[in-house]
Amino acid sequence: MVEPAPDLIQNTVPSLIIDEQFEGNVKKLRITDNIKELQTVLRDKSTSRSDFIFYADRLIRLIVEEGLNQLPYKECSITTPTGHSYNGLRYEKGNCGVSIMRSGEAMEQGLRDCCRSIRIGKILIQSDEDTHEAKVLYAKLPPDISRRKVLLMYPIMSTGNTVAQAMKVLREHKINEDNVILLNLFCTPQAAKNVISESPGITILTSEIHPVAPNHFGQKYFGTE
Amino acid sequence: MSENVFEFTNPPSSASSISDSGEDDDQTFIIKSGPKSPIKSPKSPTKSAAAKKKAKALLGSAKSSGRVVHSGSRTLYTAGRPPWYNSQGQLKKPFVIGISGGSASGKTTVARKIIEALDVPWVSLLSMDSFYKVLNKEQHDQAARNEYNFDHPDAFDFELLIATLRRLKEGKIVEVPIYNFQTHSREPTEKTIYGANVVIFEGILTFYSKELLQMMDMKIFVDTDSDVRLARRLIRDINVRGRDLEGVLHQYNKFVKPAFEHYIEPTMTVADIMVPRGGENDVAINLIVLHVHTQLQNRGFKLRSKLANAGCNGEPMPTSLYVLQQTAQILGLHTFIRNKDTARDEFIFYSQRLMRLLFEYAMSMVPFKSVRVETPQSVTYEGKRLTNLKICGVSILRAGETMESALCAVCKNIRIGKILIQTNFDTGEPELHYLRLPKDIKDQYVMLMDATVATGAAAMMAIRVLLDHDVKEENITLCSLLMAESGVYSVAYAFPKVKILTTAVDKEVNDKFHILPGIGNFGDRFFGTDYFEQ
Numbered sequence: 001m002v003e004p005a006p007d008l009i010q011n012t013v014p015s016l017i018i019d020e021q022f023e024g025n026v027k028k029l030r031i032t033d034n035i036k037e038l039q040t041v042l043r044d045k046s047t048s049r050s051d052f053i054f055y056a057d058r059l060i061r062l063i064v065e066e067g068l069n070q071l072p073y074k075e076c077s078i079t080t081p082t083g084h085s086y087n088g089l090r091y092e093k094g095n096c097g098v099s100i101m102r103s104g105e106a107m108e109q110g111l112r113d114c115c116r117s118i119r120i121g122k123i124l125i126q127s128d129e130d131t132h133e134a135k136v137l138y139a140k141l142p143p144d145i146s147r148r149k150v151l152l153m154y155p156i157m158s159t160g161n162t163v164a165q166a167m168k169v170l171r172e173h174k175i176n177e178d179n180v181i182l183l184n185l186f187c188t189p190q191a192a193k194n195v196i197s198e199s200p201g202i203t204i205l206t207s208e209i210h211p212v213a214p215n216h217f218g219q220k221y222f223g224t225e
Numbered sequence: 226m227s228e229n230v231f232e233f234t235n236p237p238s239s240a241s242s243i244s245d246s247g248e249d250d251d252q253t254f255i256i257k258s259g260p261k262s263p264i265k266s267p268k269s270p271t272k273s274a275a276a277k278k279k280a281k282a283l284l285g286s287a288k289s290s291g292r293v294v295h296s297g298s299r300t301l302y303t304a305g306r307p308p309w310y311n312s313q314g315q316l317k318k319p320f321v322i323g324i325s326g327g328s329a330s331g332k333t334t335v336a337r338k339i340i341e342a343l344d345v346p347w348v349s350l351l352s353m354d355s356f357y358k359v360l361n362k363e364q365h366d367q368a369a370r371n372e373y374n375f376d377h378p379d380a381f382d383f384e385l386l387i388a389t390l391r392r393l394k395e396g397k398i399v400e401v402p403i404y405n406f407q408t409h410s411r412e413p414t415e416k417t418i419y420g421a422n423v424v425i426f427e428g429i430l431t432f433y434s435k436e437l438l439q440m441m442d443m444k445i446f447v448d449t450d451s452d453v454r455l456a457r458r459l460i461r462d463i464n465v466r467g468r469d470l471e472g473v474l475h476q477y478n479k480f481v482k483p484a485f486e487h488y489i490e491p492t493m494t495v496a497d498i499m500v501p502r503g504g505e506n507d508v509a510i511n512l513i514v515l516h517v518h519t520q521l522q523n524r525g526f527k528l529r530s531k532l533a534n535a536g537c538n539g540e541p542m543p544t545s546l547y548v549l550q551q552t553a554q555i556l557g558l559h560t561f562i563r564n565k566d567t568a569r570d571e572f573i574f575y576s577q578r579l580m581r582l583l584f585e586y587a588m589s590m591v592p593f594k595s596v597r598v599e600t601p602q603s604v605t606y607e608g609k610r611l612t613n614l615k616i617c618g619v620s621i622l623r624a625g626e627t628m629e630s631a632l633c634a635v636c637k638n639i640r641i642g643k644i645l646i647q648t649n650f651d652t653g654e655p656e657l658h659y660l661r662l663p664k665d666i667k668d669q670y671v672m673l674m675d676a677t678v679a680t681g682a683a684a685m686m687a688i689r690v691l692l693d694h695d696v697k698e699e700n701i702t703l704c705s706l707l708m709a710e711s712g713v714y715s716v717a718y719a720f721p722k723v724k725i726l727t728t729a730v731d732k733e734v735n736d737k738f739h740i741l742p743g744i745g746n747f748g749d750r751f752f753g754t755d756y757f758e759q
Binding site for chain 2 (some may be wrong): 011014015032033034035036037039041043044045046051054058060061065068069071074076078079080081082084085086089090091103113114116159192212214215216
């Protein structure tokens with residue numbers, strides 16, 4: 001990591017906190033009042049759809065930015081227009097996104113807004129209404145995905161079954177678990193445990209771990225209530 | 226809109242015209258300087274309204290053509306307001322000139338000539354005419370019969386007048402009533418006068434109140450012979466306002482003359498300067514202008530070079546500074562936008578990503594309240610919502626404007642004001658040229674935006690403007706992508722309650738006030754107006 005320029009700045013706070021109860025697999029956004037408001041609006045049943053999308057996109061963007069922070073980079077030096085050199089860093093290539101349809105697609109735009117030409121694969125998983133068993137219906141992934149870091153996108157996890165199924169698909173495509181970062185907004189402790197027990201190498205980025213997940217997310221975001 | 230500088234009102238007492246026009250709903254104004262032209266032949270206030278209008282139009286055109294400044298690809302059409310506060314951000318009080326004299330003595334002409342000859346921007350003219358009391362029905366009828374005494378001190382609302390001048394003296398914005406001489410009441414709208422470097426205050430009884438006198442730095446009495454004044458009144462009231470000789474004389478003998486002798490003439494003794502013959506007295510006016518210039522110069526100082534040297538080595542940065550955590554993303558984005566070889570579309574893209582992160586961080590510092598909401602999962606959720614304090618954005622043109630879209634992406638339906646501040650190439654000092662702010666900004670939380678802050682001179686001026694509009698200091702957050710240490714120190718020292726928020730702090734500022742290593746001229750790179758070698 002490059003040394004931050006002035007070392008005397010008093011107010012810098014980390015934006016991400018490792019949740020100890022999941023042995024370093026789960027990293028949570030530091031909850032500021034601002035982020036709490038985003039979560040509150042998404043949780044509130046009286047929120048209008050237009051507000052819901054606006055606030056969801058903001059929260060997604062923050063999670064995506066944190067996800068990108070987990071990707072590899074190299075230090076480099078460049079020249080500024082004033083003719084001075086600046087020691088910065090350059091993102092490395094070889095990443096991709098994978099969204100778990102349908103609600104994961106809500107996060108695609110957030111990723112696209114940060115990385116204009118990133119490759120995005122899709123996996124369609126449907127839960128059986130009665131058994132809650134997740135079933136893979138469709139998957140389309142970049143051909144060289146096994147060599148890439150994967151940002152897996154799925155906003156709400158209540159059981160973790162869907163993500164566990166998606167991880168199976170990724171393993172079938174010879175992807176190393178260690179290279180998978182799950183971008184998630186809300187997750188239950190049980191879901192986190194389930195996913196980690198099946199894929200101990202995964203990193204989960206989330207904004208909140210709460211016993212009740214806002215399961216209405218996909219329907220409200222896409223307006224299919 | 227030039228009314229902020231020039232205001233032509235009819236001389237008081239028997240007046241019967243609307244003193245003002247051209248109101249603006251928003252707090253908008255463009256600063257125009259006086260013309261460079263030397264003193265023209267004197268105009269007496271007895272000229273017809275049409276002639277006045279023409280004079281005003283002429284002044285207007287001279288104003289805009291007199292001050293066009295080209296430098297490189299930049300063209301400035303107005304003169305800006307130089308700093309009106311010191312390096313600690315504290316106000317330098319404006320120079321207040323009081324002008325008194327009998328009715329039709331030529332006070333307005335003297336005021337106008339002083340403004341013209343001063344040739345400095347930011348002069349406000351305040352007229353006592355705006356402060357006539359509202360008349361009741363009975364008084365209104367009296368006025369119609371020429372039986373109401375407009376020349377008596379009781380006809381004026383001195384309380385409001387003192388409060389107004391005091392605020393102007395503090396550099397604050399004021400709302401001046403518009404008096405309707407037909408209905409003898411105040412118009413529902415008010416006229417906005419901004420804090421200025423020179424305030425000229427004219428009227429028949431300007432020296433009547435002790436409190437007013439204490440606020441004046443210079444007191445001028447316009448002493449015109451009473452025969453001349455009566456002659457002017459007769460011509461004006463009969464020819465221009467179509468009144469009859471008898472009525473005018475009646476009013477003059479009953480009210481105007483006694484009031485002059487009782488209330489106006491005695492105040493002559495407090496005056497610093499007597500101007501005989503009114504507006505025709507060019508020698509007196511030139512002497513006054515010379516004196517005011519000297520006074521203004523004594524107050525001036527080099528602000529920016531002082532600011533560039535601000536900062537102390539080794540001391541911790543001020544606690545009001547907040548810098549985004551230097552994560553890989555932040556550093557990587559900085560690498561893109563600082564690189565001189567980055568193409569403009571990438572420059573725009575990556576700088577906007579950085580701005581969005583900046584504003585999400587800025588939003589974490591505004592006040593929130595705890596709420597409890599119902600969820601579709603039938604559990605209640607303890608959360609946070611914004612308080613009723615409204616948030617608005619204010620961008621410092623031009624580079625600050627680039628940040629508006631990122632702010633809008635974070636704050637739904639936010640209102641945005643703009644402030645244009647440009648550097649004067651002769652003095653190297655920032656000058657205020659234009660501003661447009663949301664109307665009720667004083668009760669709002671303000672995200673002040675500028676892409677880069679080097680010496681902090683422009684940011685300080687913008688903060689000063691906000692404070693002059695009664696925004697609370699603790700409700701201002703200065704948001705920028707890059708700051709120099711000197712800028713951080715200057716702003717934090719002058720305005721300790723303002724939150725300073727940025728994504729990176731660089732050590733140095735060069736003698737051209739560019740940040741090093743810096744980012745180059747952000748506005749030029751973003752808008753594509755930068756110079757490139759062929």
